[in-house]
Amino acid sequence: MNFKNIGLLLLALTLPFLAAKSQVKISYEVSFKQPQTHYADVEMNLSGLSKPYIDVKMPVWTPGSYLIREFSKNVEGFTASAGASALKVEKVKKNTWRVYSNSAKSVKINYSVYAFEVSIRTPFVDASHAFLSSTGIFMYPDQHLAASSIVKIVPFTGWNKVSTGLEPVAGQPFTFTAKNFDILYDSPLEVGNQEVFEFMAAGVKHTVAMYGGGKYNPERLKKDMPKIVEEATAVYGENPNQHYTFIVHNLSRGSGGLEHLNSTVLGVGRDSYATEEGYHSFLGLVAHEYHHLWNVKRLRPVALGPFDYENENYTTNLWVAEGFTSYYENKLMLRAGYLSPDDFAAELIGKVANIINTPGAKIESAAASSFDAWIKYYRPNENSNNSTVSYYSKGEVIGLLLDLEIIQASKATKSLDDVMKAMYLQCKASGKGYTDAEFKAMAEKVSGTSMNDFWDKYVNGVYPIEYAKYFGYAGIKVQNEYEGTNLPYLGIAARGTNGHLIIGAVSRDSGAWKDGLNVGDEINSVDGAEAEPSIAGMSVLQQKKVGDVVTFKVKRDLLDREIKVTLTANPNVRLVPSMAEGITADQRNVLKKWMGLK
Numbered sequence: 001m002n003f004k005n006i007g008l009l010l011l012a013l014t015l016p017f018l019a020a021k022s023q024v025k026i027s028y029e030v031s032f033k034q035p036q037t038h039y040a041d042v043e044m045n046l047s048g049l050s051k052p053y054i055d056v057k058m059p060v061w062t063p064g065s066y067l068i069r070e071f072s073k074n075v076e077g078f079t080a081s082a083g084a085s086a087l088k089v090e091k092v093k094k095n096t097w098r099v100y101s102n103s104a105k106s107v108k109i110n111y112s113v114y115a116f117e118v119s120i121r122t123p124f125v126d127a128s129h130a131f132l133s134s135t136g137i138f139m140y141p142d143q144h145l146a147a148s149s150i151v152k153i154v155p156f157t158g159w160n161k162v163s164t165g166l167e168p169v170a171g172q173p174f175t176f177t178a179k180n181f182d183i184l185y186d187s188p189l190e191v192g193n194q195e196v197f198e199f200m201a202a203g204v205k206h207t208v209a210m211y212g213g214g215k216y217n218p219e220r221l222k223k224d225m226p227k228i229v230e231e232a233t234a235v236y237g238e239n240p241n242q243h244y245t246f247i248v249h250n251l252s253r254g255s256g257g258l259e260h261l262n263s264t265v266l267g268v269g270r271d272s273y274a275t276e277e278g279y280h281s282f283l284g285l286v287a288h289e290y291h292h293l294w295n296v297k298r299l300r301p302v303a304l305g306p307f308d309y310e311n312e313n314y315t316t317n318l319w320v321a322e323g324f325t326s327y328y329e330n331k332l333m334l335r336a337g338y339l340s341p342d343d344f345a346a347e348l349i350g351k352v353a354n355i356i357n358t359p360g361a362k363i364e365s366a367a368a369s370s371f372d373a374w375i376k377y378y379r380p381n382e383n384s385n386n387s388t389v390s391y392y393s394k395g396e397v398i399g400l401l402l403d404l405e406i407i408q409a410s411k412a413t414k415s416l417d418d419v420m421k422a423m424y425l426q427c428k429a430s431g432k433g434y435t436d437a438e439f440k441a442m443a444e445k446v447s448g449t450s451m452n453d454f455w456d457k458y459v460n461g462v463y464p465i466e467y468a469k470y471f472g473y474a475g476i477k478v479q480n481e482y483e484g485t486n487l488p489y490l491g492i493a494a495r496g497t498n499g500h501l502i503i504g505a506v507s508r509d510s511g512a513w514k515d516g517l518n519v520g521d522e523i524n525s526v527d528g529a530e531a532e533p534s535i536a537g538m539s540v541l542q543q544k545k546v547g548d549v550v551t552f553k554v555k556r557d558l559l560d561r562e563i564k565v566t567l568t569a570n571p572n573v574r575l576v577p578s579m580a581e582g583i584t585a586d587q588r589n590v591l592k593k594w595m596g597l598k
């Protein structure tokens with residue numbers, strides 16, 4: 001890749017490998033004999049070999065998406081040869097093939113990958129296009145993650161474009177280089193007939209590759225996307241890329257985004273461009289993924305790069321990597337003019353209420369949620385809301401609180417922006433990711449105040465969010481509308497499916513939880529009234545008060561049961577903001593600094 005002005009950073013990032021710089025030369029050719037059957041055909045050539053055998057491995061996960069996905073499960077027909085001779089191959093691990101090279105210097109490997117999972121993080125091939133999510137396509141020779149490689153794509157007949165963040169090889173069509181595997185695995189490729197347009201922003205060429213149609217307006221996007229790029233760059237003071245590629249999959253339903261070093265993949269509902277609300281949510285997704293090119297790709301937790309592609313990579317800091325990025329998504333939308341100050345505040349107040357109303361937020365800390373992403377966030381079950389908190393949601397709220405804490409402590413001279421920029425520059429200078437202690441120390445340095453209490457409460461603890469205090473710094477009064485109302489609470493979510501009302505969730509410590517309604521129960525009647533499609537809308541429940549007993553007749557495992565539930569008081573909040581009367585000059589300064597108002 002041609003990252004001229006961050007050459008030093010990348011060099012530093014790969015230092016652990018440089019000591020054992022690889023002599024092995026690696027090239028790939030990816031073709032599609034029958035794309036309608038969803039296979040990518042990979043030829044991998046290795047030369048400069050010297051050992052009796054070489055182990056060739058498929059990653060088990062893809063950075064940015066913290067789940068073991070076992071990409072080798074889609075591999076078929078692995079063969080190896082040296083010249084005209086077939087070589088012995090032995091499968092020695094779930095993702096490892098041992099090729100007995102018989103002292104041959106060069107080896108050719110062939111395999112096919114079945115690719116039919118629609119997502120932003122898995123490869124997909126059909127008659128219309130190929131999306132090559134690199135960790136699911138390219139194998140690597142063991143011990144040679146530092147090696148550079150050449151990737152040649154042979155598009156299927158009629159396909160004429162390849163869009164990727166990889167650096168093209170001059171004079172060779174559809175051929176690219178990757179300096180090492182961290183770069184190859186961070187550079188997906190879109191192959192087909194996507195619509196491509198470009199814009200310049202922050203001195204960087206941006207390419208947008210649109211697959212799947214949709215009523216987007218390239219001219220409008222070329223005006224709006226640069227504003228987000230400029231605002232994100234302004235936070236960090238520099239944009240480290242020479243070029244950046246947005247690969248956009250416009251499908252029937254959106255699926256979010258996945259960040260990469262100098263590209264991103266966005267899964268967008270193709271109808272979303274048709275409404276202002278949908279269009280703004282697209283711009284919000286752009287802001288989120290673009291901000292990641294700093295936060296997590298370069299300003300990164302120490303465990304997240306260089307990567308171990310065979311095992312879980314544990315970090316307690318996804319609340320920074322993802323949560324702060326969600327917070328900055330809103331900040332960038334505000335600064336670019338796509339979110340009003342009122343809507344910005346309302347959005348964040350809603351996020352605070354959401355955390356308070358999540359029972360699992362009283363059980364799991366943001367740090368623990370980050371660490372266990374592999375087994376919890378990415379593997380939710382019916383009890384997740386009771387036992388876990390999302391590091392996105394809690395992290396976004398921590399970002400908000402920390403921002404206000406820093407602005408307040410520094411008398412509106414500093415903000416979270418200063419911490420993010422300083423941490424980015426620190427990671428760039430050291431070539432390493434940050435530890436939690438380093439991040440905390442920078443927050444203390446910038447704010448001039450101890451963060452022990454803040455970290456204990458909000459990062460490592462489950463302390464109730466002091467929303468009145470924090471919004472009060474900015475002169476915003478936030479009140480709980482439910483306070484003192486003593487509303488009755490049942491504590492289930494149920495949905496009507498084909499005329500059956502099925503319980504989908506039971507909330508911790510509610511009457512339903514204590515008295516034993518279960519997820520999966522089919523509700524037949526409530527106090528003798530036949531169940532309706534919406535449990536909340538049932539008039540029989542509207543009359544109740546706290547302490548009342550409600551009789552449920554349910555079907556569980558095909559048997560009828562009667563369960564009496566005592567209604568408890570609603571534990572949830574509904575937060576409403578208003579401007580405090582008699583706002584002080586200090587509060588006004590905090591508000592202005594927070595919102596970036598003049």
Ligand SMILES: [Zn+2]
Nearest residue numbers: 288292322325
């Ligand atoms: Zn993200």
